[in-house]
Amino acid sequence: MKYNWFAKVYDELMDDSLYPKWAEYTSQYLTKENHILELGCGTGILALQLTKAGFDITALDLSSDMLSLAYDRQLEAGVRFPLVEMDMRNLSELENFDGVICYSDALCYIETEEEKGEIFSEVYEKLNQDGVFLFDVHSTYQVKEFDQFSYHDEVEGIVFLWDSYTGDKEYSVEHQLTFFVEKENGHYERFEEIHKEWTHSLDKYIELLKKAGFKKIEVSADFGQKVNDESRRWFFAAKK
Structure with a gap:
């Protein structure tokens, strides 16, 4: 999928307080000696x-x-790490890693x-x-809670509207993103994008991990909490 205008306001939509929590969760399983791959890195804040x-x-x-915004972020911070444009469904060209991480419900964009x-x-x-493979996904409870969600805001030169609705499939949600982008003459041009996310039952994720070969699987919720009926994010730590 292409993010286009969404990429420009992505950081504004994200809760900054989540990144240190993802970093802390990662450090519970991986060390600085480990070679780590991040899937769905977005604008590179966590990396x-x-x-x-x-x-x-x-x-x-x-x-x-x-990735272009992630590169700009590297230049601004004076920090470099490899950036790879690739579909996570085919990693055959990559080397091996000690850990793979995938947060911010990136896997929910896989149908x-x-x-x-x-x-x-x-x-x-x-x-x-x-x-170890570390990732999070929306819980089935969270996907249901998205129905009729609405968020409106603006950044310099861009006004955006984010409205969410229950999708056609079970445990799915559609995010309708509308952008009004200011042009040089002061007028605004309208753009729209539809982002779809899908999750599955907790048992299904565990089943798929076991089928892939993972033997030891730890499940938690919302950055280290016990899973309950109202957990918003499920976290998985699967060891090879």
């Missing part, structure tokens, strides 16, 4: 934080728009159980022995 903390990160995303299972298998093959 930048982990690199500054001494971690060895390679950051991957399908969107050239996101089917089969496709998620293929990604889990790709990750398993690219992990060194005893390597």
Whole structure:
């Protein structure tokens, strides 16, 4: 998928307080000696934080728009780490890693159980022995809570509207993003994007991980909490 105008306001939409929490969660399973791959790195905020903390990160995303902003962020901070434009469904050209991380519900942009299972298998093959796969997804509760969600805001030169509705499939949601972008003459041009996300049951994720070959799987919620019926994010730590 292409993010286009969404890439320009992505950081404004994100809760900055989440990045240190993802970094802390990562540090519970991986050390600075480990070689780590981040899937769905977006604009590179987490990869930048982990690199500054001494971690060895390679950051991957399908969107050239996101990676362009991640590169600009590197130049501004004076910090470098490899950026890879690639579909996470095919990692065959990459080297092996000690850890793979994928946060901010990036896997929810993958529609089917089969496709998620293929990604889990790709990750398993690219992990060194005893390597760990860390990721989060929206819970089924969170996806239901998205229905009728609405958020409106603006950044310099861009007014954006974010409205969410229940999708056609079970445990799916559609985010309708509308952007009004200011032109040189002061007029605004309208752009629209539809972003779709899908999640699955907790048991299904565990089943797919086991099928890919992972033996030891730890599940938690919302950055270290116990899973309950109202957990918003599920976290998985799967060891090869």
